[in-house]
Amino acid sequence: MREISFGQYYPVKSFVHNIDARIKILITLMYMVSVFFIVSYTTFFCMFFLLTIIIAISRVPFRIVFKSINGLLFLLIFTAIINIFFTSSGNVLLSIPLGKLAINITDQGINFAIKMALRFSLLVLGSSILTFTTTPTELTDALEVLLKPLTYIKIPVHDLAIIMSIALRFIPGLMEETDKIMMAQKARGANLDSGNFFKKIKAMLPVLIPLFVSAFRRADELADALDARCYNASSKRTKMKTFELKVTDVISFLVFTALIVLIFLDKYYIGGVVQAPDLGGFEVQGLDIFVHRLIMKITG
Amino acid sequence: MSIVIKHLSFTYSAHTPYERKALENINLEINEGDFLGIIGHTGSGKSTFIQHINGLIKPQVGEVEIFDIKLTPEKKPKVNLRKLRSKVGMVFQYPEYQLFADTVEKDVAFGPKNLGLSADEVAKRVKQAIEMVGLDYEAVKDRAPFELSGGQKRRVAIAGIIAMQPKVLILDEPTAGLDPFGKEQILNLIKYLKTHCSPTIIVISHDIDEITRFANRIVVFNDSHIAYDEPMQQLFKHSRQLQKMGLDIPRAVKVVNNLRARGVDLGEEIVTAEDLLKAIIKRYNEAHSTDIDENAGIFDMYDFSQKWLTSEQREELGLITRKEEPKDEKSHKVGKKFGLKNDKKIKPAKKEVESKSKDKEDKE
Numbered sequence: 001m002r003e004i005s006f007g008q009y010y011p012v013k014s015f016v017h018n019i020d021a022r023i024k025i026l027i028t029l030m031y032m033v034s035v036f037f038i039v040s041y042t043t044f045f046c047m048f049f050l051l052t053i054i055i056a057i058s059r060v061p062f063r064i065v066f067k068s069i070n071g072l073l074f075l076l077i078f079t080a081i082i083n084i085f086f087t088s089s090g091n092v093l094l095s096i097p098l099g100k101l102a103i104n105i106t107d108q109g110i111n112f113a114i115k116m117a118l119r120f121s122l123l124v125l126g127s128s129i130l131t132f133t134t135t136p137t138e139l140t141d142a143l144e145v146l147l148k149p150l151t152y153i154k155i156p157v158h159d160l161a162i163i164m165s166i167a168l169r170f171i172p173g174l175m176e177e178t179d180k181i182m183m184a185q186k187a188r189g190a191n192l193d194s195g196n197f198f199k200k201i202k203a204m205l206p207v208l209i210p211l212f213v214s215a216f217r218r219a220d221e222l223a224d225a226l227d228a229r230c231y232n233a234s235s236k237r238t239k240m241k242t243f244e245l246k247v248t249d250v251i252s253f254l255v256f257t258a259l260i261v262l263i264f265l266d267k268y269y270i271g272g273v274v275q276a277p278d279l280g281g282f283e284v285q286g287l288d289i290f291v292h293r294l295i296m297k298i299t300g
Numbered sequence: 301m302s303i304v305i306k307h308l309s310f311t312y313s314a315h316t317p318y319e320r321k322a323l324e325n326i327n328l329e330i331n332e333g334d335f336l337g338i339i340g341h342t343g344s345g346k347s348t349f350i351q352h353i354n355g356l357i358k359p360q361v362g363e364v365e366i367f368d369i370k371l372t373p374e375k376k377p378k379v380n381l382r383k384l385r386s387k388v389g390m391v392f393q394y395p396e397y398q399l400f401a402d403t404v405e406k407d408v409a410f411g412p413k414n415l416g417l418s419a420d421e422v423a424k425r426v427k428q429a430i431e432m433v434g435l436d437y438e439a440v441k442d443r444a445p446f447e448l449s450g451g452q453k454r455r456v457a458i459a460g461i462i463a464m465q466p467k468v469l470i471l472d473e474p475t476a477g478l479d480p481f482g483k484e485q486i487l488n489l490i491k492y493l494k495t496h497c498s499p500t501i502i503v504i505s506h507d508i509d510e511i512t513r514f515a516n517r518i519v520v521f522n523d524s525h526i527a528y529d530e531p532m533q534q535l536f537k538h539s540r541q542l543q544k545m546g547l548d549i550p551r552a553v554k555v556v557n558n559l560r561a562r563g564v565d566l567g568e569e570i571v572t573a574e575d576l577l578k579a580i581i582k583r584y585n586e587a588h589s590t591d592i593d594e595n596a597g598i599f600d601m602y603d604f605s606q607k608w609l610t611s612e613q614r615e616e617l618g619l620i621t622r623k624e625e626p627k628d629e630k631s632h633k634v635g636k637k638f639g640l641k642n643d644k645k646i647k648p649a650k651k652e653v654e655s656k657s658k659d660k661e662d663k664e
Contacts, residue, residue, distance in 0.1 A: 010317065011317050021545050064316075108470055163627065180397075183351065183392065184390075184398040185398060186356060186381075186385070187354050187356060187385055187461075188385070188398075188410055189386065189414030190414055206401075210397055213446070
């Protein structure tokens with residue numbers, strides 16, 4: 001049995017678990033798009049605050065949710081650094097001479113890098129909350145419902161959904177199988193985790209071959225079992241569990257819509273860029289202008 | 301003392317909602333020459349336990365000592381796992397699913413090669429192992445393992461382990477999913493390996509009638525603890541408790557227990573069908589002052605009743621009276637001797653006869 005890994009369903013009962021999976025998918029989609037429209041640190045703060053509240057309500061331990069960022073930390077830092085080096089606008093803080101060219105690190109570069117990193121973590125955290133609180137079955141069912149309109153342009157949505165749910169259903173089984181085969185080969189003295197890359201690949205063959213054989217065998221058996229029960233994906237089917245919208249679903253949807261409205265107001269209505277003289281001409285954006293002014297007033 | 305396990309505990313996915321305790325404070329000593337049977341429900345921890353013996357799982361709490369190799373929760377000193385695995389061979393459930401090479405010979409050679417032996421030594425061991433499991437080396441060595449029958453594949457997989465010549469051999473459900481004939485062959489093979497390859501053998505099985513045929517000691521796992529650790533003849537004093545745990549007891553023990561409930565005590569130490577028959581014949585001889593051979597083995601109950609009982613007695617006991625003699629004299633005779641013993645050339649036809657006579661014995 002494997003240790004719990006990122007994105008896996010976390011089985012507790014909570015308000016967030018209870019929200020209709022369709023609504024959850026919609027909210028997540030809206031959320032992911034809107035994250036790219038955030039301009040001010042104030043809105044970032046609001047988003048993180050909201051995420052914290054949602055995680056608290058979902059009763060998934062923070063430790064486990066934040067583990068999901070851990071795996072992507074490298075990517076996050078990498079993109080941030082790239083951003084620092086390739087932004088040339090703003091005030092130069094540090095200049096690194098490289099022959100004829102010089103790489104300038106500017107305050108705007110750092111500003112973008114930080115915002116990029118924040119955006120990235122918001123994306124990962126938000127989407128992992130979806131997978132932590134929704135079972136794979138719910139997810140595929142909800143996707144099937146949401147993609148229903150595509151049937152009008154002859155896309156076999158139900159078939160795709162059943163393929164997806166079977167694939168998801170097979171993942172834990174195959175993981176277990178991999179574990180077992182690895183153990184069996186280790187017991188025969190196989191050395192699976194040393195040597196260089198190519199040696200490692202070669203060493204994995206005794207695991208991969210039996211794994212493929214068993215995957216094909218399982219697929220074959222499943223196909224036969226579906227056939228034996230006269231399964232036909234194209235005929236009209238009913239669901240054991242149907243989705244019904246609850247009042248709480250609508251409310252959570254509205255709360256999110258309000259937040260997204262705030263993000264867009266921030267970008268397009270308040271908008272604007274103000275150079276703050278007290279920050280050495282640093283460009284302050286959106287709601288941050290107000291916050292900046294407020295701080296100025298308080299501190300005099 | 302070849303294997304000593306002290307205060308061993310293990311928990312899967314600790315500190316998550318998937319947390320599951322598999323072992324709790326296990327203490328066990330396994331001696332050289334033990335033929336150990338392990339029984340227990342699914343999830344009782346027996347599989348986790350045997351994986352510790354092979355160093356496939358690192359102990360979380362407690363320690364495992366195998367020969368002179370000590371496994372502890374600490375990272376240091378580093379343990380030479382390869383050395384450990386050359387001493388302890390492990391045959392997993394459905395071992396045929398681990399076959400991968402394109403010929404039987406290459407697959408069996410995988411283990412010894414990993415031990416770093418010379419090519420000559422590997423070739424010698426491969427030939428020896430394939431022959432030991434009762435396959436024709438010349439006929440199978442160049443065939444693809446996937447072409448073989450289920451029972452043959454399993455024997456090739458077992459050959460892959462014994463080619464490493466382990467001192468301790470662990471088998472997890474070695475007969476699962478085989479037909480009765482294939483089961484019989486694997487059981488005989490295990491007995492053979494005990495004397496010719498690995499002096500210490502540990503077998504996990506669900507089928508208690510199977511385990512009692514060879515084990516000399518049985519360990520019962522229940523709810524991540526060791527419930528009983530007894531010599532085979534002593535274990536079934538606890539029949540009632542075993543049944544409470546949802547474990548099966550041998551059919552012979554059931555018969556003895558039922559007889560005891562009706563006032564006939566045949567003694568405590570009957571475990572196998574052969575023991576039971578001996579005890580019954582002994583009783584009969586005493587009561588009727590006859591001298592039927594106790595060691596005759598299990599034979600056709602029809603013959604027995606015809607020879608030793610009067611028709612009234614037969615009726616009283618509710619024995620089926622066959623009117624006509626069986627036509628095939630020859631096949632009938634074969635049924636007299638129970639078991640296939642070490643006869644590997646046995647033909648499937650005998651299987652039927654054997655199960656028939658076994659059925660009759662069950663009815664009694």
